[in-house]
Amino acid sequence: MRARESLRTPTVPDYSPAPDEPRDVRLRQLDRVRDALEQARAVIARDGWTSGAWFTVESSSGARQAAPSEAYALLDPRSTVVSACLVGTLLRLADDPDRATSVRDVRACVDELYEATHEQMGHSPRPAGRSFPVTEQRARLQAVTAWNDAPGRTREQVLDVLDRAISRTIVAACS
Numbered sequence: 001m002r003a004r005e006s007l008r009t010p011t012v013p014d015y016s017p018a019p020d021e022p023r024d025v026r027l028r029q030l031d032r033v034r035d036a037l038e039q040a041r042a043v044i045a046r047d048g049w050t051s052g053a054w055f056t057v058e059s060s061s062g063a064r065q066a067a068p069s070e071a072y073a074l075l076d077p078r079s080t081v082v083s084a085c086l087v088g089t090l091l092r093l094a095d096d097p098d099r100a101t102s103v104r105d106v107r108a109c110v111d112e113l114y115e116a117t118h119e120q121m122g123h124s125p126r127p128a129g130r131s132f133p134v135t136e137q138r139a140r141l142q143a144v145t146a147w148n149d150a151p152g153r154t155r156e157q158v159l160d161v162l163d164r165a166i167s168r169t170i171v172a173a174c175s
Contacts, residue, residue, distance in 0.1 A: 128172035
């Protein structure tokens with residue numbers, strides 16, 4: 001009996017934090033959203049941005065917009081993409097196994113981008129970090145996509161909206 005007890009490994013103490021408080025959960029989610037938005041901003045600033053399709057790819061005749069049928073295969077971060085639209089960039093981040101960004105984070109990013117575009121147009125935005133029903137999230141995704149693809153849209157405008165969305169998450173975390 002003593003021999004068996006001496007061979008047991010000691011119990012590892014539980015250092016996990018106490019159950020999450022609602023405020024801690026909210027702050028953690030805001031931090032994840034801010035991080036995903038900052039990553040998207042860095043990718044667009046470094047690699048460029050596209051309008052009218054999720055992705056621009058290299059072909060034998062030069063760069064071309066990827067067809068909708070190619071889009072899901074191009075979400076893989078190992079695929080060769082020249083540039084991506086705002087939503088395409090976020091989706092590639094969520095598909096990257098080396099990043100912590102999740103699809104839930106991308107949905108929250110789209111919500112913040114939607115509010116940032118309204119803020120940019122002079123409308124009063126809703127508070128950051130709110131959750132919305134799936135039907136409203138789809139409508140917001142379509143609105144952000146339409147905003148991205150608007151004629152005359154520039155990369156600088158896209159970076160500005162990303163900066164506004166990032167600022168929204170920072171301000172919400174501080175309040």
